Amino acid sequence: MPTSPSSNSAVAHGSADLAHPVATAEQHEHELAALNLLAHPTVKAAHAAVAETWLGRAKASPAMRERFDAAFEEVMFSAAVWSLNSDPLRPKVTCITRLAHPVEGRRVLGSRWGIDNPDTVYRTIPISGAERYEIRGRVGAGRMTENYFTLWDAHMGTVDVLDGRRMHVEDDGSFLITVDADPAQGRPNHVRSTPEAHEFYIRDVLLDWSVDDPNHLSVERLGPEPSTPPRTLDEQAEATAAMMAHFADFTGKLSHGMYKTPPNHFALAFQADHTGAMRNQVYVAGRFLLEDGQAFVVDVRDGGAEYFTVPLSNIWGTTLDVYDRTGSLNKAQSVPNPDGSYTYVIGPDDPGVANWIDSDGLSEGILTLRMAEFGEGGPTPDLSASGRVVDLARLDAELPDVPRVTAGERDAQLDLRRAGYQRRLPEGTC
Known part of the structure; x- marks a missing residue:
């Protein structure tokens, strides 16, 4: 068993700051x-x-x-x-x-x-x-x-x-x-x-x-x-x-790997324990490429995961605007469909659905859905994530049961998002 640090131990580089865990x-x-x-x-x-x-x-x-x-x-x-x-x-x-x-x-x-x-x-x-x-x-x-x-x-x-x-x-x-x-x-x-x-x-x-x-x-x-x-x-x-x-x-290399796959294909689930991937997570990666008036729709069944997230990024590896826009949505930030599944609409134009992932004006980008914290037996058999391109003009017909939001509810969603993010960034953004 190790002994307690003695007087000749190297001095710790600062104890945990009780005021804030990150902005020390x-x-x-x-x-x-x-x-x-x-x-x-x-x-x-x-x-x-x-x-x-x-x-x-x-x-x-x-x-x-x-x-x-x-x-x-x-x-x-x-x-x-x-x-x-x-x-x-x-x-x-x-x-x-x-x-x-x-x-x-x-x-x-x-x-x-x-x-x-x-x-x-x-x-x-x-x-x-x-x-x-x-x-x-x-x-x-x-x-x-x-x-x-x-x-x-x-x-x-x-x-x-x-x-x-x-x-x-x-x-x-x-x-x-x-x-x-x-x-x-x-x-x-x-x-x-x-x-x-x-x-x-x-x-x-x-x-x-x-x-x-x-x-x-x-x-x-x-x-x-x-x-x-x-x-x-x-x-x-x-x-x-x-x-x-x-x-x-x-x-x-990450982006090159994404761009070797066909656009608007989003159905490959994999697990990894190398090159920075987290053990016991399921990753679903792909990219979207849209024309004017289109959106990329992603349907998700989480397989019993307590946590999942759907973020967007550019080819340079930085995520899109996650502070003033919904550049990502996780399970807690999403509204489920009546059957317990989740549907996300991705694109530059607000489609009025609850789970809009805002591409910040981009008609192309990378998705890296992550799922984690499954039960002891791992993901349930219904685990799935798939994507498809939908014309905005047909969105209501294609997604009749997907939850909608008003403009006021969208503003409230963004206000809650910013306030939540500030808890880890108390200095504010600039």
């Missing part, structure tokens, strides 16, 4: 450091080179090309944020996927990338299999339906997973996760590392944005002071430049 002083300090890093000559050169290469490979449509600059800004900033917290001897808890927001009078860029899930607060902690760590935290009053601490290798392959929904939590909501290469030996929330262990990828998935609370988290490496110095500014710039290229390459 440490997070803000980290984001400002990432902004400053963008001005380094090495990073600026990589920024320009990666943009040229990515645009040359993508063969983007004019509509997608118009979205490149804003999306590229986010993907590159996420690389800076992530790469700044990659020293396993000096670990921090860093949120790596956020919308743009103000900090100390400066605009912190958005950091979405890799076709993120808009319901998820993503955080990372660098890990070495040769070290011992303690992750301390506290759950909120609104306990999440889905929450996983995934220990990855350097290639996003799963080394071990702790189910945060089912982990041991004290009566006061606090919890302790131990991380090292030893067996659990009675430790209730133990994650066993290996020489391949590289980092934690923590998903706090918010099903009900108005109720669910991300966990408060902090990390401490146990043992003596680090044996090597931290990176110099130039070394960090080189690491960030490499991650910028990796992020663009990774996202480009």
Whole structure:
């Protein structure tokens, strides 16, 4: 059994902020450091080179090309944020996927990338299999339906997973996760590392944005002071430049895979445990391509999943407007059909249905439906998701039983959405 941290243990990089689980002083300090890093000559050169290469490979449509600059800004900033917290001897808890927001009078860029899930607060902690760590935290009053601490290798392959929904939590909501290469030996929330262990990828998935609370988290490496110095500014710039290229390459391959499939085909369900996919989730991926006056209709039977979400993204890997528009809808945000199934209408024009996923003016895009938290026997046999193109003029005839909303109800839906999102982004958007 590990002993309590002694006086020569490495100092934790800040305890969990009781004021807010995500917008901590440490997070803000980290984001400002990432902004400053963008001005380094090495990073600026990589920024320009990666943009040229990515645009040359993508063969983007004019509509997608118009979205490149804003999306590229986010993907590159996420690389800076992530790469700044990659020293396993000096670990921090860093949120790596956020919308743009103000900090100390400066605009912190958005950091979405890799076709993120808009319901998820993503955080990372660098890990070495040769070290011992303690992750301390506290759950909120609104306990999440889905929450996983995934220990990855350097290639996003799963080394071990702790189910945060089912982990041991004290009566006061606090919890302790131990991380090292030893067996659990009675430790209730133990994650066993290996020489391949590289980092934690923590998903706090918010099903009900108005109720669910991300966990408060902090990390401490146990043992003596680090044996090597931290990176110099130039070394960090080189690491960030490499991650910028990796992020663009990774996202480009995702989009290329989507665009090799026929448009408006949405019926392939798969499970994965590599390249960043979450173990025990079902993914349904595809793309839509519409003409004027058309919508893409998706019919879903969730197979008993407690959680699912239907988000849209562009080919650059950033999700569409999820704050001021319904660029995604999850199970809690959706209205079921009378038979318990769900129908979504996707497109740039509001069709007046309850489950409209707003494509933000785009007639093309990528869908990545995710389903999770099935019963013990896994998905029920009726699990399905399929898509079809429908003329808006025929929508009432094609979807006679699908729930509708008034203009006032749509406004109320968006007001509730913004208020819910602000609970994880108290700084506000900019």
